Amino acid sequence: xxxxxxxxLVDSGSDVPIEVVNKADxxxxxxxxxxxxxxxxxxxxxxxxxxxxxxxxxxxxxxxxSGEVISEMLQEFKNEGYEKVIAVTISSGLSGxxxxxxxxxxxxxxxxxxxxxxxxxxxxxxxxxIQAAEYVEKELEWEVIxxxxxxxxxxxxxxxxxxxxxxxxxxxxxxxxxxxxGNVLNLKPVISCNDNGIYYTVAKVRGNKKSIQRAIDLxxxxxGDAKKYHLAIAxxxxxxxxxxxxxxxxxxxxLPNFVTIYEDQISPALGVHTGPGLIxxxxxxxxx
Numbered sequence: 001x002x003x004x005x006x007x008x009l010v011d012s013g014s015d016v017p018i019e020v021v022n023k024a025d026x027x028x029x030x031x032x033x034x035x036x037x038x039x040x041x042x043x044x045x046x047x048x049x050x051x052x053x054x055x056x057x058x059x060x061x062x063x064x065x066s067g068e069v070i071s072e073m074l075q076e077f078k079n080e081g082y083e084k085v086i087a088v089t090i091s092s093g094l095s096g097x098x099x100x101x102x103x104x105x106x107x108x109x110x111x112x113x114x115x116x117x118x119x120x121x122x123x124x125x126x127x128x129x130i131q132a133a134e135y136v137e138k139e140l141e142w143e144v145i146x147x148x149x150x151x152x153x154x155x156x157x158x159x160x161x162x163x164x165x166x167x168x169x170x171x172x173x174x175x176x177x178x179x180x181x182g183n184v185l186n187l188k189p190v191i192s193c194n195d196n197g198i199y200y201t202v203a204k205v206r207g208n209k210k211s212i213q214r215a216i217d218l219x220x221x222x223x224g225d226a227k228k229y230h231l232a233i234a235x236x237x238x239x240x241x242x243x244x245x246x247x248x249x250x251x252x253x254x255l256p257n258f259v260t261i262y263e264d265q266i267s268p269a270l271g272v273h274t275g276p277g278l279i280x281x282x283x284x285x286x287x288x
Contacts (some may be wrong), residue, residue, distance in 0.1 A: 006136050006145075007082040009073060011097045012042040013090040013269050014118070014125035015234060017262050024133040027073050029089075029097065031269040034061045040268075048271035052237045055275065059170055062269045064097050070104040078111050084142060086149070087115040088129040091197030094121055114146050116153070119197030122270055123232040123262060124158030127284035130230065157222045158234065158282040159215040160191050160274065163208060167275035168199070190215045212247065212279050219281040220254045225288075231255060232262040232282030239277045241265070247279065259286060 008026040010016045021028060031042040033051065035058055040046035042062075051060065077085050087105070092098040098117045105113035116132075118125035131152050135145045162168070188211035190203040202218055205211040223229050231251055235241050244263060251261065266278060 003139060004136065004142060005081060005083040006142070007077040007080070007085045008129060008133060008136075009077075009085055009087040009101070009113075010126070010129045011089045011095075012267050013095065013097070013121060014088060014129060015123045015264060015267050015270070016088075016126040016129045017123075017264060020126075020130050020133060024136075026129065026133075027076070029065055029070060029073065029101070031095075031097070031267070032063045032065060033268050033272060034063060042267055042269045046268050048265050048268045049237050051268045051271045052276040055167075059167065060272055062272050064095065064100055067100055067104050070101055071107065074104060074108045074111060074113065078108060082111070084112040085114070086129075086132045086136075086145070087113055088118060088125065088132060089115065090121045090125045091119045091193055092117045093119070093193070093197035094199070112142075114149075116149050117197065118156065119153055119195065120156055120158065120193050122158055122234050122266055122280055123264070123282045124156055124193065124280075126262075127156045127230060127232070127282065128152055131284065131286075152284075155285040156283070157192060157219070158232070158280045159202060159218045160234075161208070161211045161215045161279040162189055162191055162274055163277035164275055165189065167273055190218060192218075208277075212243070213250075215279065215281045216247065216250055216254060219251075219283045223255055223257075223283050223285065226257065226285045228257055228259055228285075228287035229255070230260050230262065230282075230284045230286065231258045232264075232280070232284075234264060234266045234278070234280030234282065236266050236271050236274060236278035237276040240279050243279065247281070251281070255283070
């Protein structure tokens with residue numbers, strides 16, 4: 001345990017890389033994937049490809065874990081001797097997890113819980129948990145860590161190439177993404193989260209290849225003249241995974257000042273709402 005006795009709580013929709021979860025001993029709040037006949041736990045007994053394989057038969061629903069589960073996790077921190085917890089969640093504009101953690105934290109005495117609304121999703125949110133672990137490792141003061149993380153929210157961004165808007169529409173997660181007549185014109189949107197943490201369309205490009213390139217270009221623009229940053233490639237299913245090698249080469253060329261490139265399958269909960277073939281390009285600026 002770190003000297004300040006700070007624990008980490010993240011939700012599964014933040015796609016924090018497993019090596020970071022293990023190294024920092026983070027507890028992961030599992031989102032739920034609900035089919036008519038069975039309920040699954042995000043990333044535990046179901047994976048994104050499983051969801052895609054069944055989309056033709058059924059589009060499942062997703063839900064938060066119960067308040068009871070979150071309460072138990074917070075109580076565990078206390079039992080393990082932690083005095084403070086940094087809770088990192090996906091955008092409150094897309095999920096009720098952030099609010100649920102806040103509410104449950106109020107009922108746990110003797111535990112100082114800082115709940116960060118990342119205004120982001122997937123590794124765009126997970127970047128903040130990675131950053132939090134780095135701050136704790138550097139032994140920054142608690143108040144300094146909290147202040148820095150609030151500022152870091154604006155330094156993290158992910159741009160998603162989405163082959164179809166069908167699943168965002170069906171799941172009611174369309175946000176400010178206009179349901180354009182995309183299929184007729186083969187228009188593929190690049191979406192991201194705005195300052196309020198709501199999905200919006202950043203670009204509309206004809207064809208998948210150009211759409212992915214546009215996501216890379218947008219990530220490059222976001223990084224700007226930054227001296228150091230983490231990058232991420234998030235992908236949804238086998239059709240997207242085969243493109244990762246090419247994307248990595250392009251990113252290394254366009255954004256050479258990276259410290260780490262994280263690559264992973266997106267969480268099933270995110271996959272439910274975006275459908276197969278999703279590619280996400282993430283940037284987290286460490287040093288301006």
